[in-house]
Each structure stands twice: as structure tokens, then as C-alpha cells.
Amino acid sequence: MNKIKKSKDVNIEVCQTISVHEDVVDKVRKKIPENGNLSELSEFFKIFGDPTRIKILYALSQVDELCVCDISVILKKTHSAISHQLRILRQAKLVKYRKEGKVVFYSLNDEHIKAILDMGYIHLFEEDEKTK
Template sequence: MSKDKNTTKDNIEVCQTIEIHEDIIKKVHENTPDENTLNKLSDLFKVIGDKTRMKILYALMQVEEMCVCDISVVLNKTTSAISHQLRVLRQADLVKYRKEGKVVYYSLNDEHVKELIEVGYIHVTEK
């Protein structure tokens, strides 16, 4: 039994006529952030779009904080590689750090980071 091509996710439906809905267009324009904000949002998703950085964020979700050495062991990467990725995450305000002597501890910057990842997880795992 073959599937109707209109029932697949890959099929893109397009309008068969041109009809402009001014009220919808106005609402979208009024509620869309400015270009600078959209660029920042896009950049945020680029940062968390890297698998190693996502693994770091997931590790930090499990505990209050972790030092660079512990993160490198968990991810089986060099401390140099982890430090580089943490720098990117820090520049995006996704993680923060504190120093205790020669040890640097990292943690999620705030609850929004955790919520963002949790919502993304729910989305990709729903059926």
C-alpha cells in the first residue's frame, strides 16, 4: 500500500491562488523582533548547535558546577579542547565560571539555559 504524497512530511504544500491577509501580515510585523535581536537569537542557536557544546551543557545540567578537568574526562576530550568550547559558551552567556585557586569551575549561567535545552529535548523526542 503506497502513501498518498500529501501525507508525507517532505511534501510542501503551496497556495493555489494569491490572497493577501493584511491582518495576519500586520500582526507578524508588529510581533517580530528587530534584526539585531533576530541575529542574536540565530547566533545563540548556532552556538548550542555544536554537539560538543551541547554535551558540555548537558553535563553542567547534572551538577551545580564542574571544573574543566572533570568536563574533559566526561567528554573524553583534552582540557584545551574543552576550554575552547567553554570560551564560546561563555561569550554566548550560556555558562559562567568562578576560580578557586588554580581551579576554574563552570556552571550554567541561569535557569533559562536549562529550560532552553529541556524544551529542545522534549521537541526532538516527541513522537
Template structure:
């Protein structure tokens, strides 16, 4: 083994070149295609913003909220909240319904709640 490789990197290298064809074949049949990996990376980009995460977590707690309530809770302008909601709506993470002049936002589906809940569980460990 090359002595220039750091000790902590050595554990990531195979000491012997001994492929496992059955594992390779299984992985090949289950790996993500380009379109799916692109869509998933876009989802994580949207989730990579702390304001959007805070907003989604509010919608986990309070199932439906209007822009003015979210703005007050996050101490932001309604315009800034609307901008974040637009990004979340385009990514199909939130949906809305109109009641008169008020628009109420909620999580698009149970998957979004699961993503947030599992993320919270993971960071709490």
C-alpha cells in the same frame, strides 16, 4: 498552477491570492528586528556544536563542574574543553567562579537549562 512544481511543493502555495491584512499587520508588529535575529542566529550557531551540547547537558545534570572533570567525562583534553567553554562564556551560556586555583563552570541562568531541556524533549518525541 505551474505543472513544473512538484506535488509535495503544491501544498505550500496558496491556491488563491487572498491576503489576510490583520495577520500581516500582527506579524509586522511582532517580527524580529535585524539585531535580534542576528543575536539569535549566533546563539543557535554556538548550540550547533555537539561537543558544546554535551558540555551543556553535563551542566544541566551536575550544576557546577571544573574543566578537568568535564574533560574526563567527554574524553577530551582540558585545552579542548577550555576552548569550548570560552565560546559558551562569550555567548553568555555559562558562567564561572574561582575557588583557589580551580575554576568551576555552571549554566549562566535558567534559560539555558530550559533551552537544553526543551531541545531534549523535542528530539525524544
């Protein structure tokens, strides 16, 4: 295998010859979801690409529910900014809400959202945790 220098810390191994393993290729092709489903999945993960939205999700993962005012204070952002991000999270089915009089309370839509956050965090920082 040849090494291609990607950055100062990462080398990528590449084959020195072209050899297609048809049985493996066919098996993998059959298991890859349709393009439409992959596009939806890609859009889903884009929602996690904003630090404010991630902070909102983390805040909501710590308690059963929070109102917009609470989230605004926790994140030190305006009600308007929080409401905008909550709208995006709600459209992506990551959060749900309930009204109590004039107050709107938000919570994570289900336990999968917390699991996605936890797994992402573990993946990114597991090496840091091992060295402590």
C-alpha cells in the same frame, strides 16, 4: 492546495491562489523583532550547533558545577578542546565560572539554559517517547 514533494517523507502544502490577508500580515509584522535582535538570536542558537558544546551544557545541567578536568574526563576530550568550547559558551553567556585557587569551576549561567536544552530534546524526541 497543491502539494510540493520536499523529500520522501514530507509534503509541503502551498496555496493555489494568491490572497494576502492584510490584517494578519500587519499584526505579525508588528510583533516580529528588529533585524538586529533577530541576528543576535540567530547567533545565540548557532552556539547550540556544536555537539561538544551541547554535551558540556548537558553535563553542567546535571550538577551545580564542574571543573575543566571533570568535563574533559566526562567527554573524553583534551583540556584544551574543553577550554576552547567553554570560552565560546562563556562569551555567549551560557556558562559562568568561579575560581577556587588554581581550579576553575563552570556552571550554567541560569535556569533558562537547562530549559532550552530540555525543550529542544522534548521537541525532537517526543514522538519516540510516546511510542515506548
